[in-house]
Amino acid sequence: MKNRAWLFVAPVLLLVALNALVPIMAVINYSLHYSFAGSAPEFAGLNNYIEVFTDPDFLGALRRQFLFSFCVLLVQIPLGILIAMQLPKSGKSVVVCLVLLGIPLLIPHTVVGLLWRIMTVYEVGIISKIFSYVFDYSYRVTQNPVDAVLTIFFLDVWHWTPLVVLLSYAGLVAIPDQFYQAAAIDGASAWKTFRYVTLPKLRAVLIIALLLRFMDSFMIYAEPFIISGGGPGNWNTYLNQYVARKAESYELGYAGAASIAYLYIVVVCCFIFYTIMTNLGKGIKR
């Protein structure tokens, strides 16, 4: 009875369907219709998608989003590895270090946003004060785009670098000491040892770190929303907030198309990262 197997899988399939497939299909359905509050939806074909990809606001948000994720990864991954390499390998201090590093990870996005909002309030928050006293610079998150963007950037680095540290650390302690001894015996420099021992051995965890951090940073929402409402102007409006804003204004068809485009972009990017990372350093087979 080969078919009986389906019976056992059915509950899971049902759960996955309700959990993922149905909502996605609903969104796809929305994306193919013009939909306004109060009136019956009208089939639109791919018009919503065309509108999305020609909308300068969407493209602007997408550009900012890529730039943000790129910068965040560029700093967090190397910084995370660097910090992980400085941590002690054994002893009681390991626990202390890991717990201290883990604290930011336990704070919810909204709370982090609020904390940083309080710290950056003009002339009151500690960051704002430090800037005005030490650098004689008036730091205004709500008015100066550079201040706003950098605030979100450093907030994210502070919040999420520990994740990269923890993952890298787990990878680092798993590298047998003999590999470093072998490099020392060969007379390899510190950089060469890092390049040819540490980095290749960390590849598996770095793939995970990179994918997690990319997906997560690409979906940033709460922090810029709380700190400056995505402003000043559109400077801190990233994709997630942009789509949400459209949905909130009952442009469901447009928001649906934007959501599907968003999902597609994330999946494609992850696939590209994954392919590159798994083949990196494998070389061409002769």
Added chain:
Amino acid sequence: MGIIVENVTRLFEGKAALDDVSLEIKDGDFCTFLAASGHGKTTLLRVMAGIDKPDKGKIYYDGKDVTNLTVRERNIAMVYQHFVNYPSMTVYENIASPLRVSKAKLTKGEIDKRVRECADLLKIGTLLGQHPSELSGGQQQRLAIARSIVKETDYIFLDEPLTNLDYKLREELRLELKKIFRRRQRGAVIFATPEPVDALSLSTYVGFLHEGRLIQYGLADDVYHNPCSTEVGAYFSYPAMNIFECRKMTRDGRLFFKASDELMIDVDEFRDLLIKDRYLLGIRAHGLNTVESGVYTLPIQATVELSEVVGSDTELHLHHHGFPLIALVQGMGTYTIDTDITVYVNPRRFFVYDKDDGRLIAKTHQD
């Protein structure tokens, strides 16, 4: 010329992992350190290679004190139990890597020639374009060995290189190691292994370590034929040496050791040495046989507890008057468990050990 280790002690968490070890290795030697795991052989190799510093004592290479030189400053190579290669480099690059960073600048052609020679010697010449992760365990270890011999180093340290390989590969690679290192002109090879067979078949010198102390060090044959204590005797035998207690007694004016009513060994020639009342007797498993022939002249009754075929021999686990005995008998015999059989002992194959400190007092034969 060679390595001198002088009163080296290395502490690990307050305990001595190496306890006052002194020895000398001459150029051209293949020196094996034999010990069960956790008795200090890896520590000794690491200290000799310069990966760890001794807490006490000195190390000399060619008469020069190198105790405080780091491993980078010494001209050595090492192969580990784990297969240690650079994961992102090809086999070719892996073998070339020690040459690329070495002080003697080599041309591309020279490097290429050396890499290919080494790869062919280790039979991995056809795998040069692959990555270590694509190789089998045996090939990975061959690669690690190729990396260790490509650079002309004075000393090569092999830390249990065969342990992680399965039986067949181990036998194969052991033979090749012998061939490869016999060709070497300079320096010495220092090898750590838990296997008595490796020690016997590969080395010119053998050192036996027990709880961080070097119990015995000398020519391989000499250590095998004159194991200076019960620990060496028991470990450096395959199967383990039979060691049992016996009492001194006199019969017809001659001095005997009595282990049981049947097992009586004539030790009259050592009369002057044997001042205590009780001693330990040791006999290797091939000193016992199931047929009476030639040197196997002393019959005893024993119960078969277990019989297992090892290669083309049979290992018999026996019970005789309250103590266990192991006999290694030629051929694949069938024995029924729990039956009594007659075993013939070679009375001229015994080692006499002190009962209190396990030291070798005498042996009933000359080699």
